[in-house]
Amino acid sequence: MGLEPFTPDSTIFQDENVLRDGYQPDTLIERDRELEAFQSALRPVVNGAQPKNLFLYGQTGVGKTLATSMVLDRLASDLEPMVEIDLETIFLNCKSLTSSYQVAAHLVNEFRPPDEQIKTTGYPSGMINKMLWSEINALDATHCLIVLDEVDSIGNDDDILYQVPRANDNGHVDETQVGVIGISNDFTFRDNLSARVKDSLCDEEILFSPYDANELRRILEQRAEQAFHPGVLEDGVVGLAAAFAAQSSGSARQALRRLYKAGDLARDEGTDSVVERHIRAADEAVERDKVHEELVSVPVQSKLTLYALLTLEAEEKLPAKRSAIYKRYRVAAQKIGADVRTDRTVHDRLSQLTLKGFLDVEEKNKGPKGGSYYEYQFSIRTELVREALQRDSRMDELFN
């Protein structure tokens, strides 16, 4: 059989773009508390005063980027009639930037027109900050808000998160009042910020927690109405997609992917309704993709931690305490000749893996004597973990 004709299909989707990642809905559901804190930190701008610096954090897919762009859009439109205030907003995604230097260099370019871009390597490091200050000083704006999204990728090299929030106080920028909005997907990044960064950047911190099943259902319902034709979704399928996503991660992005994929599967089958079976199949497919995408790139110490859990699982010893996991971890790390890190590192890795939705943690009480401890287990299917680990050749020794 050769190719089939591309024919427009309209029985399932009314507008599938609504389910795509880049789509910006009109309202942010279930985030009133966060929006209020966000707006209150920026309110000084409207009074001509200096905005508070803000740090937003929470795992991926919980609305941080969306909230930021909504709040900034709203601020810009509310400022339109106020001629005495002129706001410049810079949005930089730092995903692929691994140092303060790179962030500064990319910021410089954000201020410059396309034909005056600088090279992002090779300058002495003091110079790059000076270039940044002169770009901001050259602005004809009363305020400048700089958003650094996914800024956790700079790791410990966090000087820029001190420099920019303090640009006015330290006398680098005079006329324009500068505010920074730092956004992180990684909790350990926040905990490890240097003290002076915490002091400067975190005037206000807003935690975005994972969504529960009800919140995800409302988010999906809002999109489903525009995305699908009326009557296509069988009763209960939206709730089921939400429940699966809540169980796996609490991420709206992951929930939307499930619903989109289920619609796709129904369309490929040529049926005209989305039923439970499609959601279940979509859940598996999305979960597999997500795990592969994320696990393949986690640090080797995390992989070894996961491997430790796999060996416990094989002996039906999950959920397990951190001490038990750590013993297995040590053995595995030695076997492949990796650095054997402290219990503390494994603790950090376990927290990180839990936040990413790969593990579940439960607090247990020791009984009348008091004190409590945590037990961990997989929250995703173990074959997925094994598959992802086996793709890393450094782990070969463990699987032979």
Ligand SMILES: Nc1ncnc2c1ncn2[C@@H]1O[C@H](COP(=O)(O)OP(=O)(O)O)[C@@H](O)[C@H]1O
């Ligand atoms: N509260 C919400 N209401 C509606 N859509 C949401 C909400 N939170 C997240 N989304 C959607 O989920 C996806 C991920 O959100 P995003 O803001 O990119 O998350 P983050 O920046 O925290 O990783 C986006 O498609 C976004 O539109």
Ligand SMILES: [Mg+2]
């Ligand atoms: Mg984001």
